[in-house]
Amino acid sequence: MFSIGELSRRTGVKVPTIRYYEQMGLIAAEARTAGNQRRFSKQGLERLHFIRHGRDLGLPLETIRVLAGMDPTDHAEGHRIANAHLADIRDRIARLMRLEAELVRISTRCSGGTADGDTCSVLAAFGDHDQCDEDH
Amino acid sequence: MFSIGELSRRTGVKVPTIRYYEQMGLIAAEARTAGNQRRFSKQGLERLHFIRHGRDLGLPLETIRVLAGMDPTDHAEGHRIANAHLADIRDRIARLMRLEAELVRISTRCSGGTADGDTCSVLAAFGDHDQCDEDH
């Protein structure tokens, strides 16, 4: 049986975060000591690893709850969630890459070498959305 | 002079969000009507464009506040902020791409075609952090 601190050390999840997960119903302490302290079994440890891993992958807690409560022989559903999330991540990458390109454009345009008294073109670019590739 | 709704339509920033920005001290209505409604000038419109653009670029409101209050001839500082943010975005892209690779690995390993009664390998992979490239 592990204490909450032990669990924290073994998973890298902070103590208050574990308590928060408990409050959200994602994990439960198997037992409490006479003095009301949480004790977790190996199962709890594994479950917390599962949660942690899901979070590292960027899954919202709600999705993790669904996965954790899933029938482990239901291939289709697990697959569907993984693929949906993959699409989401690819979308985020694409958007960030557009931002990257725009920031490079903004930043290289202002070498800082223009005459004194000029408005910095970084600042100008931030104000001028029309030069931006994005469609809003 | 624009009403808040007019401003919203012209910038794509939702009305409650504009009020929120005002509350946070990022923008101020130039005037109020006799009936206490906000009226914004062209300057307000430009400022909101600036905020919007910064947010689209992923800058936190605090950074936008700094940029907006900056000396417009201070090239070095504008440059520094843009570059710092660029580094941040590149970091985020790198992390997301690692996630993408791992999700692809997880998802392709489970074709859903294994025998009935097997544990779905998507689920197994989520629980097994050791197979993951990331260092935690």
Added chain:
DNA sequence: TCTTGAAGCTCTAGGGACTAGAGGGAATAT
């Protein structure tokens, strides 16, 4: 056995960037 210090407990509040809803008043078009 006693004592100390680390670790645990609950509860509450904060953060960032909004979003939604209630319950009203103001502007505008007919």
Added chain:
DNA sequence: ATATTCCCTCTAGTCCCTAGAGCTTCAAGA
């Protein structure tokens, strides 16, 4: 004059934690 649309403030909720106050329990050494 009225109907409709807009606007007002205020409060609370979202997500995923994080931090602090104030107190209790545990484990190890003297």
